Amino acid sequence: MHDHWTPYFKYDDCTHALCNVHHLREFKGIIEFENQQWAKDMTELLLEAKTYSEETEYPLPRDKVQEFGQRYQTIIEEGYLANPLKAHEKNTDPVRLLNRLSKRQEEVLEFLYQVEVPFDNNLAERDVRMTKTKQKISGCFRTEKGAHCFARIRGFISTCQKQGLTIIESIETILRGNTIQFS
Incomplete structure (x- = not known):
């Protein structure tokens, strides 16, 4: 489990998980400074998934994990709609975060797949x-x-x-x- 520092992903003989407290901090900044609904929705989704994983015996029901994954993808899509990519411009903080979350969904939600993986580090x-x-x-x-x-x-x-x-x-x-x- 780590904070998404890119060199960590060079370790390819292990499973990666991303610290969701780091994500929650980033969402908080986007909510406070950008007032973007998708960040609020993702915060709620991750906290709901955390609570669910703590209250439910593993392995978690596959349909519930898939539901969390589908909701996650929908929120990412909403985030991109709120932050359209502009050619020849530097990506904003929300877009950089969306890119990371989109690329690393499995690592963000790893705590739903393995009981040994905590929500945060x-x-x-x-x-x-x-x-x-x-x-x-x-x-x-x-x-x-x-x-x-x-x-x-x-x-x-x-x-x-x-x-x-x-x-x-x-x-x-x-x-x-x-x-x-x-x-």
């Missing part, structure tokens, strides 16, 4: 955020060993959080020489 971004913050504040890690230690500690804390464990108690357990069983 917020969890992954949160896991990386502390490392990037540390790097920004300090400018860099002083040593490679320091970077490895930081990554191990952050990974442990992140795993404890995901497992619903108290971080301080987990650290105390490890420092006492005991092990923690993660599920």
Whole structure:
């Protein structure tokens, strides 16, 4: 799962999924600055599909997934009608977004096909955020060993959080020489 950075698509031995929170942010901008209905409709569709995928057992019914796909395509068509392509002019932000969404529909809706694929990559971004913050504040890690230690500690804390464990108690357990069983 990623934010549609083009070089990621060079990895062709995996399934790609696109972060829909990134899309929702872009829709919000188009709604606020351009007041375009298609962006409102796509926001509603993606949020409805997210809720449906969270409340329904996988595999999701094929007819319902196809319905979401058809509605998606209709909204894209409405978006192009609201943003006609003009020869010899640079594409606007809405047109660039429509082009990406049109080309990558399967990746946008991947969360409907596989239970393992989340709607967004917020969890992954949160896991990386502390490392990037540390790097920004300090400018860099002083040593490679320091970077490895930081990554191990952050990974442990992140795993404890995901497992619903108290971080301080987990650290105390490890420092006492005991092990923690993660599920």
